[in-house]
Amino acid sequence: xxxxxxxxxxxxxxxxxxxxxxxxxxxxxxxxxxxxxxxxxxxxxxxxxxxxxxxxxxxxxxxxxxxxxxxxxxxxxxxxxxxxxxxxxxxxxxxxxxxxxxxxxxxxxxxxxxxxxxxxxxxxxxxxxxxxxxxxxxxxxxxxxxxxxxxxxxxxxxxxxxxxxxxxxxxxxxxxxxxxxxxxxxxxxxxxxxxxxxxxxxxxxxxxxxxxxxxxxxxxxxxxxxxxxxxxxxxxxxxxxxxxxxxxxxxxxxxxxxxxxxxxxxxxxxxxxxxxxxxxxxxxxxxxxxxxxxxxxxxxxxxxxxxxxxxxxxxxxxxxxxxxxxxxxxxxxxxxxxxxxxxxxxxxxxxxxxxxxxxxx
Amino acid sequence: xxxxxxxxxxxxxxxxxxxxxxxxxxxxxxxxxxxxxxxxxxxxxxxxxxxxxxxxxxxxxxxxxxxxxxxxxxxxxxxxxxxxxxxxxxxxxxxxxxxxxxxxxxxxxxxxxxxxxxxxxxxxxxxxxxxxxxxxxxxxxxxxxxxxxxxxxxxxxxxxxxxxxxxxxxxxxxxxxxxxxxxxxxxxxxxxxxxxxxxxxxxxxxxxxxxxxxxxxxxxxxxxxxxxxxxxxxxxxxxxxxxxxxxxxxxxxxxxxxxxxxxxxxxxxxxxxxxxxxxxxxxxxxxxxxxxxxxxxxxxxxxxxxxxxxxxxxxxxxxxxxxxxxxxxxxxxxxxxxxxxxxxxxxxxxxxxxxxxxxxxxxxxxxxxxxxxxxxxxxxxxxxxxxxxxxxxxxxxxxxxxxxxxxxxxxxxxxxxxxxxxxxxxxxxxxxxxxxxxxxxxxxxxxxxxxxxxxxxxxxxxxxxxxxxxxxxxxxxxxxxxxxxxxxxxxxxxxxxxxxxxxxxxxxxxxxxxxx
Numbered sequence: 001x002x003x004x005x006x007x008x009x010x011x012x013x014x015x016x017x018x019x020x021x022x023x024x025x026x027x028x029x030x031x032x033x034x035x036x037x038x039x040x041x042x043x044x045x046x047x048x049x050x051x052x053x054x055x056x057x058x059x060x061x062x063x064x065x066x067x068x069x070x071x072x073x074x075x076x077x078x079x080x081x082x083x084x085x086x087x088x089x090x091x092x093x094x095x096x097x098x099x100x101x102x103x104x105x106x107x108x109x110x111x112x113x114x115x116x117x118x119x120x121x122x123x124x125x126x127x128x129x130x131x132x133x134x135x136x137x138x139x140x141x142x143x144x145x146x147x148x149x150x151x152x153x154x155x156x157x158x159x160x161x162x163x164x165x166x167x168x169x170x171x172x173x174x175x176x177x178x179x180x181x182x183x184x185x186x187x188x189x190x191x192x193x194x195x196x197x198x199x200x201x202x203x204x205x206x207x208x209x210x211x212x213x214x215x216x217x218x219x220x221x222x223x224x225x226x227x228x229x230x231x232x233x234x235x236x237x238x239x240x241x242x243x244x245x246x247x248x249x250x251x252x253x254x255x256x257x258x259x260x261x262x263x264x265x266x267x268x269x270x271x272x273x274x275x276x277x278x279x280x281x282x283x284x285x286x287x288x289x290x291x292x293x294x295x296x297x298x299x300x301x302x303x304x305x306x307x308x309x310x311x312x313x314x315x316x317x318x319x320x321x322x323x324x325x326x327x328x329x330x331x332x333x334x335x336x337x338x339x340x341x342x343x344x345x346x347x348x349x350x351x352x353x354x355x356x357x358x359x360x361x
Numbered sequence: 362x363x364x365x366x367x368x369x370x371x372x373x374x375x376x377x378x379x380x381x382x383x384x385x386x387x388x389x390x391x392x393x394x395x396x397x398x399x400x401x402x403x404x405x406x407x408x409x410x411x412x413x414x415x416x417x418x419x420x421x422x423x424x425x426x427x428x429x430x431x432x433x434x435x436x437x438x439x440x441x442x443x444x445x446x447x448x449x450x451x452x453x454x455x456x457x458x459x460x461x462x463x464x465x466x467x468x469x470x471x472x473x474x475x476x477x478x479x480x481x482x483x484x485x486x487x488x489x490x491x492x493x494x495x496x497x498x499x500x501x502x503x504x505x506x507x508x509x510x511x512x513x514x515x516x517x518x519x520x521x522x523x524x525x526x527x528x529x530x531x532x533x534x535x536x537x538x539x540x541x542x543x544x545x546x547x548x549x550x551x552x553x554x555x556x557x558x559x560x561x562x563x564x565x566x567x568x569x570x571x572x573x574x575x576x577x578x579x580x581x582x583x584x585x586x587x588x589x590x591x592x593x594x595x596x597x598x599x600x601x602x603x604x605x606x607x608x609x610x611x612x613x614x615x616x617x618x619x620x621x622x623x624x625x626x627x628x629x630x631x632x633x634x635x636x637x638x639x640x641x642x643x644x645x646x647x648x649x650x651x652x653x654x655x656x657x658x659x660x661x662x663x664x665x666x667x668x669x670x671x672x673x674x675x676x677x678x679x680x681x682x683x684x685x686x687x688x689x690x691x692x693x694x695x696x697x698x699x700x701x702x703x704x705x706x707x708x709x710x711x712x713x714x715x716x717x718x719x720x721x722x723x724x725x726x727x728x729x730x731x732x733x734x735x736x737x738x739x740x741x742x743x744x745x746x747x748x749x750x751x752x753x754x755x756x757x758x759x760x761x762x763x764x765x766x767x768x769x770x771x772x773x774x775x776x777x778x779x780x781x782x783x784x785x786x787x788x789x790x791x792x793x794x795x796x797x798x799x800x801x802x803x804x805x806x807x808x809x810x811x812x813x814x815x816x817x818x819x820x821x822x823x824x825x826x827x828x829x830x831x832x833x834x835x836x837x838x839x840x841x842x843x844x845x846x847x848x849x850x851x852x853x854x855x856x857x858x859x860x861x862x863x864x865x866x867x868x869x870x871x872x873x874x875x876x877x
Contacts, residue, residue: 008427010387224742226732233729236720242677243707243715244730245698 012353020350027346031338038334044327052324053317063316065202069274071312073098073266073283075211077290078297078304079218080133080262084151086222086299087255088235093140093155094263095287096162097133101264102271103166104132106176106186106278109193118192125193125272126210126265133264134257136162141256145249151256159287163280170279178277185279195273207269211308214262218301231255263287284315292340298347311336373401375437376563377422377453377532382431384417391417393587394431399532404554404564406574406595408607409584410804411775415567416458418584419534422565423455424448454525455534460517462509468492469505472524488527495526499553514663515546533557534565539573543662544832544865551577569607569805571600583607608805618816623840624653627824628674628705628793633683633693635666635673643669645848646683651793651824656815658839658856659828662868666848667828668710671797674826675707676700687793701730706791708782710798710828712775716782719771723763724752726770727785755784760810776807783814794818797828812838832864846870 015023036046057067077094084091108128112121136158143149169176170184178187195205222228230251234241242248270282293311297303314336318329377399384392392414399405407415420426422433424442433440435451442448445455462471473488492505501519509517518538525533535554539547554564554577566577574581575595583590583606590606628651637643644666651657661667672678674685676697685693692700701707709715717726728737728748736747752766759780763773770781779799786794796815800808815825815838829835835842836856843853844867851867 013387224745226738226743229725229728229732229743233718233721237714237718239714240716240718240729242697243675243709245676245696245701246730247696247698 006356007354009352010355012351015350023346023350024343027342028339031335031342034338034342035331035335039327039331042327044325049321049325049327049331052321053314055317056320057313057317062202065199065204067309067313067316068208069202069204069312070316071308072205072208072211072273073270073286074290074293074311074315075215075304075308076207076266076269077263077287078293078308079211079214079290079301080259080266081291081294082297082299082301082304083218083222083231083255083262084259085294086235087231087251088238089141089144089252089255089259090152091137091140091155091256091259092152092291093137093158093260093287094290095283095285096155096159097136097260097263098267098270098283098287099162099166100136100267101129101131101133101261102267102278102282103162103169104135104264105129105268106189106271109189109272113190113193121193122195122272125268129264129268130261131264133267134261137256137258137260137263138253140260141253144256145253151252166278167280176278183279185281186277188277189272193272194276195269203274205269205273207265207273210265210269212305214265215301215305218262222301227254263290266290289336292336296340296343373403375399376401376435378434378437379418379422380432380434382418382421382428382433384414384421384426385429386417390587392421392428395584395589397582397589397592399563399565401531401563402558402561403579404558404566404577406578406581407565407567407584408569408571408574408581408603410569410607410806411802412586412804413584413607414587415569415584416536417587419455419536419565419567422448422532423453423534449528449530452529452531453534454528454530454532456518456521456525456536456538458536458540460521462517462520464510465508467506467508468503468512468520468523471509471520472505472527491527492523495523499556501553514541515543515550518542518550530562532563532565534567536567537569538566539568539570540830541663543868544861545869547573571603571607574603575600585609604805618838619820621654621820623655624822624824626650627653627688628826629686630674631684631686633670633673633685634681635669635678636681637666637669642681643848644673647845647848647850649826649843649850649853651826653792653822653824654819655840656819656825656827656838658835658842659826659845659850660832660835660842660864660868661828661830661845663830665845667797667830667845669848670845671707671710671795671828674795675705698730704790704792706786706789706794708779708786708794708796708799710801712778712782717770717778719769721770722767723756723761723770723773723781724748724766726781727752727755727766727788729785731785731789751788755781755788759784776803779803779807779811783811787814787818791823793824793826795826795828798830799827800829800831800834808834832861832868836861844868 032050036050039046039049056063058064077098080094080097105125105128108124112124116124140151140154140158143154144151167184170186171177173179176186178185180187195207198204198206198208222231230246233246234248234251266286267282271278275282289311293304293307297307314332318332321327321329321331375398379395379397381394381396382392383390383394395418397418407418409415417426421428424445424447427443433442440451463474466474469485469489469492472492489505496503503516503519509520512520518541522533538550542550558564568574578595580592580594581603582592583603585607630647630649632646632648633644634642634646635644647670649657659667669678673680676695676699680693683693684691687703687705692703713719718729731737732743737744749766756763756766761777761780763777770778800811803811819825827835827838836859839856841853841855842859842864843850844864846868847870851872
């Protein structure tokens with residue numbers, strides 16, 4: 001068809017980075033425009049909706065800090081995605097690892113809470129959160145290395161297994177169900193286990209600083225260490241990696257361990273920083289949103305920070321949406337999906353261009 | 362080889378002509394204003410190094426690419442070739458380097474596949490008759506009902522040629538047809554091509570091998586860097602002149618191999634068996650010993666177990682039976698990383714897939730596999746300073762043509778890619794180098810360079826096991842030659858006592874039985 005129009009598709013030369021960033025921004029704007037059209041179709045007023053969302057997310061200092069609070073678990077699950085996807089290990093287990101991190105952190109709290117001082121208790125909770133996710137990740141990595149079980153399959157299935165296990169524990173007074181409640185949630189954790197608040201008048205807790213710190217660590221890890229080098233090599237050419245004798249099984253297990261740990265920290269942060277109890281509500285799909293963020297950020301840990309804040313703002317801004325405009329907050333999922341699609345499409349389109357074919361006659 | 366019989370009337374009418382044909386692959390000009398002509402009944406070689414634009418020109422004539430400028434004339438009239446099927450229709454056929462056959466179909470089915478047949482039913486009977494006739498005409502033995510995968514590579518190539526002849530083409534384009542053949546099979550192909558041209562078929566024969574040009578062609582057009590250097594009559598020109606036209610400078614045909622003492626044995630292969638990817642036994646009990654300061658060449662036609670043996674030696678393919686010793690230590694069954702760490706460097710057969718990470722910078726590729734080793738690592742971090750200085754040094758000593766060490770490797774040409782692999786592997790100061798087709802697809806100049814590097818290492822006492830399908834290369838470099846056929850080493854011969862004829866026969870699986 002193109003040939004008939006005298007055109008052909010050829011590979012484009014590498015675009016200037018500034019132009020690339022501009023094009024991605026245009027793609028994001030386009031995603032919002034499409035979402036606006038969608039809102040319009042459902043009878044809402046897009047301008048009003050976006051205004052409410054923007055004000056809700058970035059309207060004043062407290063709202064901005066609340067947005068940062070929302071973005072903390074997203075950044076962590078996105079970083080978990082970055083290191084696996086960079087190695088082309090397609091882990092979808094961030095949601096399950098978030099829950100298992102929350103669970104082991106809570107278990108550690110139950111065991112050690114009476115015995116320990118606050119700083120030590122906090123450290124134990126953080127380590128528990130990390131290990132909870134990490135061990136679950138390691139399980140998938142080990143199954144891949146040992147039995148060649150597909151990572152996608154094992155991580156997705158483990159997501160279900162973990163959340164079902166949690167539900168089981170939360171639905172029985174014998175186990176974790178709170179004494180004072182008939183909802184599937186634990187009693188509130190005592191205040192000395194709460195993650196320290198960064199400013200006295202908001203909920204923003206130390207988890208945000210951990211997320212930023214870890215983004216920098218992951219950046220350094222990928223760029224400056226032999227381990228990160230191996231991850232990038234495996235992702236870019238697994239055959240050459242194998243031929244050069246880089247231990248792929250070990251690499252996959254270590255990476256899945258770290259990735260799981262990052263997602264697990266997100267879970268611990270939600271329990272001990274935000275909700276102060278453990279329930280299924282600690283994550284409205286943060287694990288999956290993290291994957292979207294990592295993809296939009298082109299698997300770059302620094303850009304993950306920016307995209308994470310944008311998505312945190314979307315979630316935060318949508319909380320008041322239904323009250324203010326009558327539009328359900330699930331519109332954020334539509335926006336997220338459209339952003340992902342348009343950014344991915346724009347990235348593919350950047351690689352090609354149309355060229356006029358001179359005719360031979 | 363001897364005399365060159367011009368097999369046809371070199372002054373036949375012009376069949377096909379290009380005028381100022383230009384094809385761009387920005388930023389590369391693959392064909393730059395090329396004037397080319399081929400006469401009826403002529404064998405015309407297109408000679409040039411890799412990347413000179415030979416295949417591009419042929420693909421333009423075959424309608425696979427559309428030229429950006431210039432015109433193509435067929436029998437004096439402008440032709441619009443916008444697809445291979447149009448080219449076939451007017452009478453142009455092409456046999457590509459990689460065959461386009463369906464493995465699980467028969468010869469007959471492959472020949473009939475994709476033809477515009479009038480009516481719905483294939484006239485199998487007539488087709489079979491025509492194919493048998495063609496085979497008889499050129500005295501080729503080929504069963505029309507044999508399945509493609511059962512055929513040897515040489516026979517598969519013949520199916521491709523038959524396919525074109527069946528269409529009744531007047532011009533046949535062959536893209537490096539001898540790359541997959543034994544010397545004997547090549548000879549046979551040449552004689553068949555000559556008899557075809559005598560009957561009026563025009564043949565464009567693409568090659569980068571000078572011997573073939575001298576042997577088979579009536580005229581030759583030399584391309585260099587996308588431009589036509591000249592078209593000359595073959596019998597009027599010498600090989601040395603052709604080489605100079607092709608490369609743009611004088612070429613030494615054989616690097617010098619000095620006599621040196623062979624050292625202790627360093628790599629021993631005892632009765633090794635491996636499976637191929639299909640789970641079939643493809644290496645049947647190979648025994649070989651490589652000594653320090655020795656190049657042991659493994660000659661053979663592609664697909665006789667070289668790849669599997671190579672992979673078993675470097676630790677990426679399971680050794681089913683047998684043992685491999687490095688300096689007396691068993692290394693079979695150990696990981697590729699362990700084998701590498703013991704001083705076995707390797708040059709894989711496919712540098713792009715197996716040897717390099719194309720998305721990495723040159724500097725990054727220079728340490729692939731060695732990134733945990735000192736001095737490339739200090740503590741937890743990569744030591745950028747030593748990586749960069751190693752890469753800079755390698756770039757200049759190996760004469761790698763790239764803007765800088767931070768250049769993305771994927772943008773390099775084949776020769777430069779191979780130099781990156783060589784710089785890295787030789788830079789690791791190995792005790793043994795195992796190389797699989799190290800010069801495949803390289804230009805004459807780079808090949809000379811690679812050969813010199815190998816001989817230098819040999820002089821330093823490194824043991825080298827060289828797998829190659831290029832007999833010329835094996836003869837040039839090796840101290841001893843092992844001939845592999847269907848996963849077995851048929852014989853190991855001292856190069857000084859080697860007879861080309863005999864090696865060729867061994868490569869085809871024929872052990873000396875009749876006359877000595």
